[in-house]
Amino acid sequence: MVENNSTNTTIKKTSSSSLSFNPSLTLALSGDRDHDHGLTTKKPVGDHVGLYRQDSVSVGSSLISVASVCVKREREAKSGESERVNNISSTTSDQVEDDDDDNSVHERKKLRLTKAQSVLLEEAFKHHSTLNPKQKQELARELKLRPRQVEVWFQNRRARTKLKQTEVDCQYLKKCCEALKEENTRLHKELQELKALKISTQPLYMQLPAATLTRCPSCDRSGDTTSATNAGSLLTMAQQKPHFFNPFNKPSTAC
DNA sequence: ACAGTCAAATGGCGTC
DNA sequence: GACGCCATTTGACTGT
Numbered sequence: 001m002v003e004n005n006s007t008n009t010t011i012k013k014t015s016s017s018s019l020s021f022n023p024s025l026t027l028a029l030s031g032d033r034d035h036d037h038g039l040t041t042k043k044p045v046g047d048h049v050g051l052y053r054q055d056s057v058s059v060g061s062s063l064i065s066v067a068s069v070c071v072k073r074e075r076e077a078k079s080g081e082s083e084r085v086n087n088i089s090s091t092t093s094d095q096v097e098d099d100d101d102d103n104s105v106h107e108r109k110k111l112r113l114t115k116a117q118s119v120l121l122e123e124a125f126k127h128h129s130t131l132n133p134k135q136k137q138e139l140a141r142e143l144k145l146r147p148r149q150v151e152v153w154f155q156n157r158r159a160r161t162k163l164k165q166t167e168v169d170c171q172y173l174k175k176c177c178e179a180l181k182e183e184n185t186r187l188h189k190e191l192q193e194l195k196a197l198k199i200s201t202q203p204l205y206m207q208l209p210a211a212t213l214t215r216c217p218s219c220d221r222s223g224d225t226t227s228a229t230n231a232g233s234l235l236t237m238a239q240q241k242p243h244f245f246n247p248f249n250k251p252s253t254a255c
Numbered sequence: 256a257c258a259g260t261c262a263a264a265t266g267g268c269g270t271c
Numbered sequence: 272g273a274c275g276c277c278a279t280t281t282g283a284c285t286g287t
Binding site: 111 | 262263264265
């Protein structure tokens with residue numbers, strides 16, 4: 001994929017040797033970079049840059065013409081550079097698609113959309129996050145871009161939206177996690193308090209460490225208090241007093 | 256000069 | 272086969 005980047009044409013000598021690039025693609029002048037980060041380029045640009053300083057681009061139908069005019073003027077400004085560029089850039093988007101693969105030069109020059117193009121694409125995205133072929137063609141025609149470029153822009157835009165949503169979800173889950181941790185800590189504390197309370201009211205033999213409470217040989221019930229996972233089961237086990245096997249007692253008296 | 260960021264573009268893969 | 276999604280690459284640009 002190769003684009004006719006006017007910025008490069010102005011600044012980089014490499015573009016002069018790449019006039020066989022697909023000239024139908026529109027590229028933002030360096031002056032348009034301010035739509036990305038609110039900053040202007042520090043590089044020198046051509047005389048036609050001023051044409052693109054349209055910070056107050058309106059949305060809606062007028063946008064289309066704004067974008068088209070920008071693109072058209074950009075191309076007109078480049079008319080002196082290459083006759084071929086001029087010829088093809090004045091063609092329709094259908095023709096734009098034709099030379100997708102035929103250029104032997106496949107340097108990957110990156111397109112920078114103009115602000116108007118970006119705004120129009122954003123507007124379109126607000127209405128539908130995906131485009132049907134007809135919409136794509138139409139949008140591409142309005143923007144003087146190849147349909148594939150419009151398609152790619154929408155794909156990347158969807159990816160950005162998804163990423164943003166993932167970040168929002170992540171933040172929400174983090175908050176949930178924090179809340180659950182707090183709740184868990186609180187419940188643990190409560191459990192300890194209940195255990196302490198329970199033990200202090202139990203008979204002496206029931207306060208023996210779990211290790212000393214072995215399996216009752218006669219009824220095969222466990223006396224291991226570690227299996228009691230909550231205060232309720234603790235209570236149950238306490239009520240089943242005969243099944244706690246005290247090794248200090250004679251087996252016959254265990255149960 | 257270099258690292259970091261953003262976004263256009265590519266290629267692979269799955270789905271319809 | 273066209274299309275969308277995803278991971279990745281790559282070029283343009285900024286900040287230090």
